[in-house]
Amino acid sequence: MSRKGDVARLHEEMPTWVDTHLKGVAASWRALEDGKLDYSLDDLVWYLMHSDPARFAETNFVERPENGGGLWRLYDWQKESLRYEGDLVNKSGAGTGKTRELLILILHTILNTTASALYVANREVTLDELWSELEWVLSQNAWIRSQIPDDCISRKPLKVELPNGNRAIFRLTGHDGESCRGVHVHQGLILADEVAKYHNPQIFSELYRAAEHGTRFRLYSVPDGRRDTEFYRISSAAVPIADMGRTTTGRRSLEEAGSTEAMAASIKWGLVCWTKEMLPPPHWTPEVKALWVRRYGGEDTSEYRRNVLGQDGEPENVVFSWPKFIRCIRVIPEYVAIHVVWDDAARVVRWEAQVPTPGWTYDESTGSTAGALGLRRKAEEPRDGFNLLDLLRREVPPLSGRVVAGYDFGKNPDPCEALFFQVSGSRRRCVARIHLKGASYATQRAAIAAIHIGELDGVQAPEYGLGLDATGVGSAVEDELREYVPAPTLSGYVWNAVRALTDPAGHEVKDERGRVRTVSHKETATQLLEAAVDEAHLELPPDADFVTQFTSHTSRPGVAASRLFATTGDHLIDAARAAVLRHKDVEDGLVHRPSLSYSSSQRASGVERPVRSAVLSGGRVSLALRREKRA
Numbered sequence: 001m002s003r004k005g006d007v008a009r010l011h012e013e014m015p016t017w018v019d020t021h022l023k024g025v026a027a028s029w030r031a032l033e034d035g036k037l038d039y040s041l042d043d044l045v046w047y048l049m050h051s052d053p054a055r056f057a058e059t060n061f062v063e064r065p066e067n068g069g070g071l072w073r074l075y076d077w078q079k080e081s082l083r084y085e086g087d088l089v090n091k092s093g094a095g096t097g098k099t100r101e102l103l104i105l106i107l108h109t110i111l112n113t114t115a116s117a118l119y120v121a122n123r124e125v126t127l128d129e130l131w132s133e134l135e136w137v138l139s140q141n142a143w144i145r146s147q148i149p150d151d152c153i154s155r156k157p158l159k160v161e162l163p164n165g166n167r168a169i170f171r172l173t174g175h176d177g178e179s180c181r182g183v184h185v186h187q188g189l190i191l192a193d194e195v196a197k198y199h200n201p202q203i204f205s206e207l208y209r210a211a212e213h214g215t216r217f218r219l220y221s222v223p224d225g226r227r228d229t230e231f232y233r234i235s236s237a238a239v240p241i242a243d244m245g246r247t248t249t250g251r252r253s254l255e256e257a258g259s260t261e262a263m264a265a266s267i268k269w270g271l272v273c274w275t276k277e278m279l280p281p282p283h284w285t286p287e288v289k290a291l292w293v294r295r296y297g298g299e300d301t302s303e304y305r306r307n308v309l310g311q312d313g314e315p316e317n318v319v320f321s322w323p324k325f326i327r328c329i330r331v332i333p334e335y336v337a338i339h340v341v342w343d344d345a346a347r348v349v350r351w352e353a354q355v356p357t358p359g360w361t362y363d364e365s366t367g368s369t370a371g372a373l374g375l376r377r378k379a380e381e382p383r384d385g386f387n388l389l390d391l392l393r394r395e396v397p398p399l400s401g402r403v404v405a406g407y408d409f410g411k412n413p414d415p416c417e418a419l420f421f422q423v424s425g426s427r428r429r430c431v432a433r434i435h436l437k438g439a440s441y442a443t444q445r446a447a448i449a450a451i452h453i454g455e456l457d458g459v460q461a462p463e464y465g466l467g468l469d470a471t472g473v474g475s476a477v478e479d480e481l482r483e484y485v486p487a488p489t490l491s492g493y494v495w496n497a498v499r500a501l502t503d504p505a506g507h508e509v510k511d512e513r514g515r516v517r518t519v520s521h522k523e524t525a526t527q528l529l530e531a532a533v534d535e536a537h538l539e540l541p542p543d544a545d546f547v548t549q550f551t552s553h554t555s556r557p558g559v560a561a562s563r564l565f566a567t568t569g570d571h572l573i574d575a576a577r578a579a580v581l582r583h584k585d586v587e588d589g590l591v592h593r594p595s596l597s598y599s600s601s602q603r604a605s606g607v608e609r610p611v612r613s614a615v616l617s618g619g620r621v622s623l624a625l626r627r628e629k630r631a
Helices: 004-008 014-024 029-033 041-051 053-060 076-082 098-112 124-140 142-147 201-210 230-237 260-266 286-296 302-307 322-328 388-395 441-452 473-481 521-534 544-552 571-587 600-605
Strands: 088-091 117-121 153-155 158-161 167-172 189-193 216-221 270-272 336-343 348-356 373-382 403-408 416-424 427-437 466-469 490-493 498-500 518-520 555-557 563-565 610-617 620-627
Touching: 004 014, 014 029, 014 041, 029 041, 041 053, 041 098, 053 076, 053 098, 076 098, 076 270, 088 230, 098 117, 098 124, 098 142, 098 167, 098 189, 098 216, 117 124, 124 142, 124 167, 124 189, 189 201, 201 260, 216 230, 286 302, 322 521, 322 544, 336 388, 388 441, 403 441, 403 571, 416 441, 416 571, 427 441, 427 571, 441 466, 441 473, 466 473, 466 571, 473 490, 490 521, 490 571, 498 521, 518 521, 521 563, 521 571, 544 571
Parallel strands: 088 216, 088 270, 117 167, 117 189, 189 216, 336 427, 403 466, 466 490
Antiparallel strands: 153 158, 158 167, 336 348, 348 373, 403 416, 416 427, 498 518, 555 563, 610 620
């Protein structure tokens, strides 16, 4: 090989690549052909073909006949992604080239570097599609086939293992990623496909464990609209690779970080997003666009946004629409979120109080809540000396005005959520949140009792009382809570229990046979929330947990036109359901608004009556009867 014309037959841009290299080393074609360099033209061409993943694909991979045959040709945005050397998340529409990139990276890594690759997928059909493409490449390139003979290929488990030790390992994630346990990748690649479907965060924990020093992550998926997943968290925080530079540094290994959570937090993700609109004709034309619009029912549908534009859209059968919900996010200056976690293994309690970040503004066009809340205080205390009541006295806001509370109880690892809403007409404004994780039922009960009998100095008991989810775990807590909280203060709702359906005037609705129609408590409460969201009468803080849970909450059809709601990741929603249903029942006269005789205002009046005192200390709860007297 001695002329530009010869190398051009390998790739039309090969002469340009050679020119660029020679300019970089201050040499000429003549010097190269005359043997005055330390390498020959053949050596240089080989290096240029195999050192770069994009050039490697364009000089070795052959199209299928139905795609026109010939060597692959990549788009510029594909080349940019392949050459990015940091951790990357690819959040793109369907059919935009993600599988091709995965195949290129796997073969380039094991054939041209001294590293290995781990490929994971959530479904066998996804893995089979990639393996089929790999077999096609092997069948069309004699050199690649010579490097990967049959004895290097194992199908149970599926892997390619070369004589030099480089491996390509293929795994299905399963429900919890345990199939990746024991796999280790050193200075290679971990490639994860259809990551939006990795709903179990344990899968990511196993992938992080598999990454040894120097290993890079690449995540690929069409978004599925859910905002309660690790994929959504990562892709939302990622920065377009054009703004990141060629590579990033700073990620710590698992050994350096000490935990998978700390390791994940140290990763700086680059982002690429490919849409079908980026494809050239005939892949994208006005006719093709019209076809996809018809198939997905319009450009404004979630299916079109996810599959064509690579945007999040919404999950299927979502209850609270994203475009409407983001109008409910408000900057609420008085809002405070108190998070308390009991770590029994370490015998400590960790807590923090979050408040709005001064000067933060909300951009409704994006719905982003990044940076909205900051720490006011945080601490870690010995479990046996921790006093929850003292913490609530310090951190719970005054709760002025007409306030209603909603509670959803949790059995570890599920949390207890408490929400407090100021109400004005049909408007409900969330001003406080208490999140208790790992707390015993007695602790949850005593904390609620303390709030609603005025045990928190300076905090008036919510005027509209409290509603609580009395389904399952909540029923036992409700029964015991009634011993300490006055009856008018409390409404417990068993979500699948039914109530009479009423019209706007409060009259019972009957069917054609004269029977009173009924509706479940959960359906009623959900419709109240839906109406408040539709009218932007529900005002919520820019707390990421609200966005995650509300916009990912789904339902499916039940019997007799009813809905069956998802029962995971809905603790804040159930607390809000309980609050709005309690507010409605008070306003409709179904329950009476509680008097404030059990609150601090009662004490100030000097009236003597027995009240229950909640003392929370050392992780134990003592509810003792005492006599309140005038000072």
